[in-house]
Amino acid sequence: MAFNLIEKSDSIEGAIETLQHIFQVQHVTFHLANVNFGPIDSPFVRSTYPPEWIARYLLKGYVDVDPVVATGFSGMLPFFWSELEIDERSMSMMADAQAFGLGADGYSIPVIDKSARRSLLSFSADAPTGTWKHYIRNVAADLAEMAHILHKKALMEAGCRFSVHLGPREIECLYWLAQGKDAGTIADILIISEHTVRSYLKSIRHKLSCSSLPQAVAKAITMRLITL
Amino acid sequence: MFFAIQANAYEKNTGILDQMFRLRKQVFFDQLCWQVEVQGDYERDRYDDLGPVYLVWADIEREVLYAAIRLMPTTGPTLLYDVFYDTLPDAAHLSAPGIWEATRACVHHENLERDFPGVSPMRAFGLMSLASAECAFAHAISTIVVNYEPYLKRAYASAGALVEEIGRAGGYGRYPVCCGLFEISESVILRMRAKLGLEGSIIGTENASPLQLTA
Helix, strand or coil, X not given: CHHHHHHHCCCHHHHHHHHHHHCCCCEEEEEECCCCECCECCCEXXXXXXXXXXXXXXXXXXXXXXXXXXXXXXXXXXXXXXXCCCCHHXXXXXXXXXXXXXXXXXXXXXXXXXXXXXXXXXXXXXXXXXXXXXXXXXXXXXXXXXXXXXXXXXXXXXXXXXXXXXXXXXXXXXXXXXXXXXXXXXXXXXXXXXXHHHHXXXXXXXXXXXXXXXXXXXXXXXXXXXXX | CEEEECHHHCHHHHHHHHHHHHHHHHHHHHHCCCCCCEECCEECCHHHHHCCEEEEEECCCCCCEEEEEEEEECCCCXXXXXXXXXXXXXXXXXXXXXXXXXXXXXECHHHHHHHCCCCCHHHHXXXXXXXXXXHHHHCCCCEEEEEECHHHHHHHHHCCCCEEEEEEECCCCCCCEEEEEEECCHHHHXXXXXXXXXXXXXXXXXXXXXXXXXX
16 A cells, blocks of 8 residues: 555655655655756755754755765665764764654665665654664565655656566566466466565566556556567 | 674775685686686675675684675666676566675685684585575565575575575586575574574674584
């Protein structure tokens, strides 16, 4: 359900507000790294943080000391803010954020695409770190998919177009999916494991930006990637 | 100990990373004769500039390297996509947030033999596979695309790893290159620990004593 709402929202602002409500986190921030093409040549940031905090953040130049930004745009694995090493310069920023009533812990997901364009989706929480971590671990795979959908959406807002290239096995899996077969049956037909089939299906959904497999089949037929 | 080095920690781990790039040159260029980019004593390519995760096995002081592997998300630029697009199309095309690729897995035979005489290179490879699985599982990754030489199939099997070969290609070096999908799940991790005779997690902790590793 979340996927559909995110995809249907007409802007990134709308999408992050939806995420904030569905996942019941304190705040959501989406940050596309500097990309020098088309109309975007300045940072693309959308956040549910109060405007006063965003203004202060920019005015104080916190983006240069924010450990979340530094880690998120250089690394590749998602991370909890509580795992970061905080140096003195970022200390004052963290204290300032807390004075604003903003959560101390959070979770960020770095995104990188085939053209090495990066973005970062962050969630902040006011729940105690223990409960928060437990909660996030259960939804981490979904959140990662959301981060990639937002990334593509933001680039499309900037006028980027994406082409889809499927591998031979992916096309075969799509074909059998369109014939109404489930992952287990496709595994039997192709004589591969169900986990491998699921990996192909995941890849297909990602490339076609689809939240469900029926949607992926419909899209693939429209795009003439498969014929029935 | 086994730990992951992310881009923000490269600087703190220059010693270990230096050893890793040298080891990669010895293994992939000198021994396996792959057509890899060599810069002096280093084997280093453009993916190393993108901030990949290096999973390493080193001593507690982080001075001696035993093994290393490189992990990258398949949503981004990947070696498999660029190098094996034509020869291993099924593996090369996979791309999704929960699917990562592991490349440049290598073991430092001399260091291993000196400090862990009871651990064979095959077992070291198995231990690294378990560490990769634990790291992946903790970050919501469900599949690792691995490339390996045919004889390492046995190392995966004896470590209890579930790896399904999805392609094989020749012409890259002394042996054909195999591509496989390594299933990551809690049950796979438990199975691997049992097979390797380990209790509890191997990564990030100092629990895995030399004795256990040798087991």
